[in-house]
Amino acid sequence: MDFTFNQDQQMFTETLAALLAAELPADRIRQRWQSDSGIDAALAAQLVELGLPAMLVPEALGGLGLDATDFIQLAECCGRFALPEPAVEGALVAAPLLVDIIHGNPSAAPRLTALLEELMAGEAAVAVGHHLNPYVNFAGQADWFLLGHGNAVHLLPASEVAITAVKSVDPSRRLGELAWRPSAATLVADAELGAACWRATLNRGALGNAAQLLGLADAMVKQAVAYSADRQQFGKPIGVNQAVKHLLADCAVQIEFARAPVYRAAYTVAQAATRADWAVSHAKVVAGEAAQLAARNSIQVFGAMGYTWECDLQIWAKRGWVLDREWGDAGFHKNRVHEWLVQPNALIGPEYTFGRGDQPHAR
Amino acid sequence: MNLRSNAADEAFRREVASWLEQHLSGEFAQLRHRGGPGDEHSFVEERKAWERELARGGWTCIGWPQSHGGRGATIEQQVIFNEEYARAGGPGRIGHIGETLMGPTLIAYGSAEQQARYLPGIREGREFWCQGYSEPSAGSDLGNVKTRAELDADSGQWRINGQKVWTSWATESDYCFVIARTQPGSVGHKGLGFFMVALDQPGVTIRPIEQLTGSAEFNEVFFDDALCSAEDLIGGPEQGWQVAMALLGFERGVSTLGQQMLFQNELDQVVAAARDNGADRDPIIRQRIADAHIGLRIMRYNSMRMLAGGEDGSLSKEAMIYKLYWSSWHRNLGNLAMDVLGAEAQLLDGDGYQLSRLQGLFLYSRADTIYGGTNQIQRNLIAERALGMPREPRG
Numbered sequence A: 001m002d003f004t005f006n007q008d009q010q011m012f013t014e015t016l017a018a019l020l021a022a023e024l025p026a027d028r029i030r031q032r033w034q035s036d037s038g039i040d041a042a043l044a045a046q047l048v049e050l051g052l053p054a055m056l057v058p059e060a061l062g063g064l065g066l067d068a069t070d071f072i073q074l075a076e077c078c079g080r081f082a083l084p085e086p087a088v089e090g091a092l093v094a095a096p097l098l099v100d101i102i103h104g105n106p107s108a109a110p111r112l113t114a115l116l117e118e119l120m121a122g123e124a125a126v127a128v129g130h131h132l133n134p135y136v137n138f139a140g141q142a143d144w145f146l147l148g149h150g151n152a153v154h155l156l157p158a159s160e161v162a163i164t165a166v167k168s169v170d171p172s173r174r175l176g177e178l179a180w181r182p183s184a185a186t187l188v189a190d191a192e193l194g195a196a197c198w199r200a201t202l203n204r205g206a207l208g209n210a211a212q213l214l215g216l217a218d219a220m221v222k223q224a225v226a227y228s229a230d231r232q233q234f235g236k237p238i239g240v241n242q243a244v245k246h247l248l249a250d251c252a253v254q255i256e257f258a259r260a261p262v263y264r265a266a267y268t269v270a271q272a273a274t275r276a277d278w279a280v281s282h283a284k285v286v287a288g289e290a291a292q293l294a295a296r297n298s299i300q301v302f303g304a305m306g307y308t309w310e311c312d313l314q315i316w317a318k319r320g321w322v323l324d325r326e327w328g329d330a331g332f333h334k335n336r337v338h339e340w341l342v343q344p345n346a347l348i349g350p351e352y353t354f355g356r357g358d359q360p361h362a363r
Numbered sequence B: 001m002n003l004r005s006n007a008a009d010e011a012f013r014r015e016v017a018s019w020l021e022q023h024l025s026g027e028f029a030q031l032r033h034r035g036g037p038g039d040e041h042s043f044v045e046e047r048k049a050w051e052r053e054l055a056r057g058g059w060t061c062i063g064w065p066q067s068h069g070g071r072g073a074t075i076e077q078q079v080i081f082n083e084e085y086a087r088a089g090g091p092g093r094i095g096h097i098g099e100t101l102m103g104p105t106l107i108a109y110g111s112a113e114q115q116a117r118y119l120p121g122i123r124e125g126r127e128f129w130c131q132g133y134s135e136p137s138a139g140s141d142l143g144n145v146k147t148r149a150e151l152d153a154d155s156g157q158w159r160i161n162g163q164k165v166w167t168s169w170a171t172e173s174d175y176c177f178v179i180a181r182t183q184p185g186s187v188g189h190k191g192l193g194f195f196m197v198a199l200d201q202p203g204v205t206i207r208p209i210e211q212l213t214g215s216a217e218f219n220e221v222f223f224d225d226a227l228c229s230a231e232d233l234i235g236g237p238e239q240g241w242q243v244a245m246a247l248l249g250f251e252r253g254v255s256t257l258g259q260q261m262l263f264q265n266e267l268d269q270v271v272a273a274a275r276d277n278g279a280d281r282d283p284i285i286r287q288r289i290a291d292a293h294i295g296l297r298i299m300r301y302n303s304m305r306m307l308a309g310g311e312d313g314s315l316s317k318e319a320m321i322y323k324l325y326w327s328s329w330h331r332n333l334g335n336l337a338m339d340v341l342g343a344e345a346q347l348l349d350g351d352g353y354q355l356s357r358l359q360g361l362f363l364y365s366r367a368d369t370i371y372g373g374t375n376q377i378q379r380n381l382i383a384e385r386a387l388g389m390p391r392e393p394r395g
């Protein structure tokens, strides 16, 4: 078992981090809050150029043919910079869902392949409406929608979807509530294919959020650490106090201990996204907890300053609060872990701890 | 120990309830359940009018002695009043800083002239107060206050220069109690005075600070040669720290009772939301609701114990735990509220950045562990003052 990332993976992450460091200082995020679309088209185009939306698409379909283990650090990086653009969803949710349907339903394949190409080229935005998420982020910017009706998947152009904009506590988001009508013409995956597609999609969506939550948590702690060195009280930096150190040390422990499960879940999703429920749920729960603790303790370290609109910490804190509840909240995911554990034939025990998945251990 | 209420108390309860029922009507009906944490900005003028209405019925400052215009209400009666007030959905009290902090401080430390000058305005709901302690470089380290006060020998007035920050309610207030340095070059707790400063004067500039809740309850307050008459200093020019600390003692006293009733209302709302959306079927949510209830009862019993036995100061150490306990409890209630709401938790209603009451509860409770002494400072106090552990070196 090897949790390390290879050089290509590292380089990809560093490239993205350098781009976001240059293009996405906090004041740019605040500028987006004032705009209708909430999206910076130039940055979105640069992310396409980097190949983000094509990453998880097989080479045969014109993509880069990589998998979730290659993408996971990028998702984390998007969280670290609190990227408002839905890049993680495009790459990890919309594109793979299109691929799954293309593979499963040859009759819809030509249409969907064309759409997938547009998605990879940044020419079309595809939003996904899963029943766990009553509101779709950036619905107003989407050209196409992949929507669930029962287990079936329908593909609709924006013109056939009525969107009611609703506001999020995170001003970086542009949520919409959707109204639409399924028809034979819009059906792209029947209930049987759709059930598998949605299951995989939920796992990818929750994985993407888990990784972003990790990045958010990390970034909040970094800000608090820096502040604890700058801010003086009682004639010395507040960070010299153990009470302050311990607040952030606790976060560091939680974040590090969430990281391995998130990477582990990425691996499982890469192997078989439909059979990654327990691994993803584990990751989502612990990453969410790490982000909640980081938000709480970082605000605490900033004191009253952390409670102001002006303090950038709120950008990360509010994103964390929102992402923790998307693609299933902690209760949902704990229940999934629980259900998996109480199955009579649950594959638990030491021989399953390290990634043998559902292959019984050969003795 | 006697935990039973007597017939007189029950009669008092009926009196309060029926008065509130009659008076929270007409123009005031719209104020029910408004103005709590996260909703501070609704109906400010109407709530000030409500303070005057309360005053006309003799329901402000009921715990003050009769000699100062209060009712001399017992602790039990004050609890009853607060319970009934919460039950009736009485609006958030704009007058509470005056009633529970400034008033008791004046009664304990003010001169007869000062009492005569300021107590009636508080009691009658005409004059409102805010607290000018914190400064940019004096948060937890309150002794680092830098605002200066100089006595102008000719006019006999104090001139105040400096800046306060995080001053809640300054824009809605008439007066601010300010701690300022009267001795140039003094440091720490020495050389401070406690001033009652009128805010409506050219030397005072108030600038609201927007909070992450999108509202602006607190403010920056700048003093540029602001004037304060020599009669408006409580205690001597070097006794400000003692007065300021005594005032904080009142903050941990009876004023907590009203807050608990508000907490009860919030918990009720969380429970109602869980019933509404089915979250109450989730066993984890059910347990957390039970925990919240238990915590609230603990606070209630504990403060009854403190308040009833606290007059001789024998429970002053026990009283130190209260702030840490309620702030952590309230923050957890905020988390619970959001978990009950699930995906809905992130939705804003209406124009601008308008939080729902439960969202307000969640975001507002982030500050509870900060103001009035952070949780870290509270723990230090408990360890060093109550348990007598060795003190951490300061400064």
Ligand SMILES: Cc1cc2nc3c(=O)[nH]c(=O)nc-3n(C[C@H](O)[C@H](O)[C@H](O)COP(=O)(O)OP(=O)(O)OC[C@H]3O[C@@H](n4cnc5c(N)ncnc54)[C@H](O)[C@@H]3O)c2cc1C
Pocket (backbone or CB within 6 Å): A231, A233, A234, A238, A241, A242, A243, A244, A300, A301, A302, A303, A304, A305, A307, B130, B131, B132, B133, B134, B138, B139, B140, B141, B165, B166, B167, B168, B169, B218, B367, B370, B371, B372, B373, B374, B375, B376, B377, B380
């Ligand atoms: C909503 C709100 C309303 C407020 N209203 C008022 C008001 O009306 N009037 C007023 O005067 N003030 C008000 N305040 C200010 C409040 O009293 C201060 O925020 C508080 O005292 C903490 O100071 P600070 O924010 O400067 O944090 P800092 O003192 O800078 O503390 C930052 C962090 O360092 C920690 N820390 C600092 N020193 C130590 C130490 N020695 N040991 C361990 N940890 C330490 C703190 O716990 C905190 O986590 C308000 C604050 C808020 C948030």
